[in-house]
Amino acid sequence: MSNRTLQLAVIVASVREGRFGPAVARWFREEARQHGQFAVDVIDLAETPLPLALPPVSPKNEANYPRPAGMAEVTATLAAADAFVVVTPEYNHSFPASIKALIDWHFTQWQAKPVGFVSYGGLGGGIRAVEQLRLVFAEMHAVGVRDTVSFANYWELFDAEGRLVEPEGPQGAAKIMLDQLVWWATALYHAQAENPYQVAG
16 A cells, blocks of 8 residues: 555535635645645535435445436546545534535445545534534444544635635644544555455345
8 A cells, every 4th residue: 555645535515605615625635735645636516416306225225326427527536535535614503415415425435434524614613514424424434533624713714815824733733634544544445455344234
C-alpha cells in the first residue's frame, strides 16, 4: 500500500442557493493535496443528479440495481475511493437532504472505508450534523474517524475571497484527520485484500 496513492472523495453536501460549501471544500482539497498521500476527487452534490424518489429495492439488497444514467460517474467515484470526507453545513440541527440521498442511493460503495467530516455553521460549527451523519454511515458499514474539522461562525473566519483569516488551527485539525484517514484506509485496504468484508443477511 505504501506505493499506492489513496483515493479520497470530498463530498460537498450543501445544495442551497448562495451556499458556502464550495469555499470550504476548496480549502480542504488543498489541505489534502498538501498532505501528500491522497489523490482527491470532489463530488459537488449541486452538480449531481440525485432523485429523492428512491428505487423500489434497497441498494443494500440489490447492489446492481440500475441507477439513473446521470449518476454513473458519482457511483464510480464512490466505488473507487479509499476514503471519504463530507463537507457539510448544519440545517435545523441536522445535515442536508442531499447527502442523505447520496448515501441512500448507494451501499457497497461505502463499506469498510473511513469517513471524515468537515462542518461549518453557527455557534456549534455544524457538529450536530456530523454526529447524526456518524450514525447513518455506521449503518453503511463505514468507519467514522474520531477527529473532525469544524468552523463555528464561519463567516467570521474566511475573507471575501474564501480564504481563512487565521489558518493555523484548522490546518492542524485537518492534518490530524487526514492522518487518521490514511491509517484507516490503509488498514482496511489490506484487510479487504486478505478477507473481503461481508454483510450478513
